[in-house]
Amino acid sequence: QVGLTTKAYKMPNQLSGGEQQRVAIARALLNDPALLLADEPTGNLDPETSEGILLLLRSLADKGKSIIMATHNYTIVNRFPARTFRFHAGEVHELEGGIPADLANFLV
Structure with a gap:
């Protein structure tokens, strides 16, 4: 869902800051939480990837998940x-x- 299938066997130090951020989002979603707290979830991402993450968060909200997101x-x-x-x-x-x-x- 966060576009990192090709990075599955990489260590964290082998990932860019944006990739690490997407891994954190994916890990947060693993347990299917009712509430997701996202502090600047697109802060280190390029515009295209940011759009994808925001669409993912919107789809989760549309399915009844509560999303609290901080952004500047x-x-x-x-x-x-x-x-x-x-x-x-x-x-x-x-x-x-x-x-x-x-x-x-x-x-x-």
């Missing part, structure tokens, strides 16, 4: 809308309807 990438927030919270200055704010205008400056 507001493009992801817009492309994969879900219930979204922003943590800032010790406060938690739920974002209604996508990214508010004051956060638009942070889009890359």
Whole structure:
């Protein structure tokens, strides 16, 4: 599911940072958890691989899994809308309807 079948017999030090990250995601999915905590799951991935991982997480959510994902990438927030919270200055704010205008400056 994470595109690493050709790397099955490699040691961790033989994998790139992005490959190691995908291994961590695959290991997290092995036990079929009801809740998946993902801290910057696409942080070390190229755009194409990131898209695949995000589609995988979306499909898991569509099947009833709960996904809590932390990201600094507001493009992801817009492309994969879900219930979204922003943590800032010790406060938690739920974002209604996508990214508010004051956060638009942070889009890359």
